[in-house]
Amino acid sequence: MSTLIMINPHAAGGRARRLLLPLDVWLTALGLAQKPDIVMPESLHEAHHAIAKRPQGSMIVVVGGDGTLNQMLPILISGKHVIGLVPYGSGNDCARAWGLHKLSWQDALSFALSGPASAIDVGRIQLNHRDPHYFHSSLAVGFDASVGNRALAGPKFLRGLPRYLLATLRELLHLKNWPLKVQADGHVVHEGNCLLASALNTPTYGGGMPAVPHAMVNDGQLNLLVGGSFNRWQTLLMLPRLLIGKHLGHARIQCVAFTEATLTCPAPVPVAADGETLGFATHIQITLLPGALQVVKKT
Incomplete structure (x- = not known):
């Protein structure tokens, strides 16, 4: 499955921007056969464009909070993508409902890349x-x-x-x-x-x-x-x-x-x-x- 990790640099008051380098280093150390692509779009238009280029049914890992995921919903639903989440927002109520809000970003990312997918309502x-x-x-x-x-x-x-x-x-x-x-x-x-x-x-x-x-x-x-x-x-x-x-x-x-x-x-x-x-x-x-x-x- 094609995998894209998308970091919202504005999430958590801009603190999510600092994750780009450590996240990339962490993924490299895993030695995956196919390393996921990482993008950090500065605008909603750039984010939608990055997702639109992925094949239908791709894995999209969102690094951000409730608002980040909300803004991606139209294109995620239309593309029938599978969604992983690394909670990095101000509210993180979605992460609570998904059982992820107490995880470190490393554990959340590891689970997003390997955990089972299931359907939720919208x-x-x-x-x-x-x-x-x-x-x-x-x-x-x-x-x-x-x-x-x-x-x-x-x-x-x-x-x-x-x-x-x-x-x-x-x-x-x-x-x-x-x-x-x-x-x-x-x-x-x-x-x-x-x-x-x-x-x-x-x-x-x-x-x-x-x-x-x-x-x-x-x-x-x-x-x-x-x-x-x-x-x-x-x-x-x-x-x-x-x-x-x-x-x-x-x-x-x-x-x-x-x-x-x-x-x-x-x-x-x-x-x-x-x-x-x-x-x-x-x-x-x-x-x-x-x-x-x-x-x-x-x-």
Whole structure:
């Protein structure tokens, strides 16, 4: 199988760039019969071009985080490639779901090159009926998307959960609820003011927050997490419960499994996929793509 290792030099605040030389030396020392190609594209266009040149069904090892993988999803899915992951991001919720987040880059790379592949689900998003986007971990709408946007602009020395917690506290100062109508598989789940509406494929998001602890990436469904109207004080009180996965029993929190969902809002609401901002939308269509991606994972 043709193998390409793609390092996102901008991942982890630019720290992933330093992996190029040690990674190359490590691969050379393995004495492989066919050494994988290594690229470090400076732009998304260059990254897509590098993958597009590979034969269909190639092994693509992504060195980066949730956002890096998210930006590669369209071409990875269309090329029917097998995906390995070396976690090197700020959130790494995908790596948690794949059982990789505690591995060193050497162990993660070794596993990516030799581990078995299996199919996982992917979510497809259409904003205002335009061209689709995809997510492997989460789609955030409302408060969560605003927090994600602040996390992207946060201090580079912070990673993982602390980065998202700081962004959350900052967003509390500008707290807003949106008049959302949320439908899942043809049924109205919520209609009225809403703090957030997130679709999850992984148990965690936001750098490790167990938003849907029972979620699985290969169970043929997505999970819709809807938070009704919350003020600042109520939101602040909810955070500790979210951090330990005890929020699902709250009267204003709903969690519904689905394969097709529609969210509408009279005013543009912020949207983010896998921590990457998608801007604002008034109509959001979410569709499950079961088993759409072949990945090398432990769990």
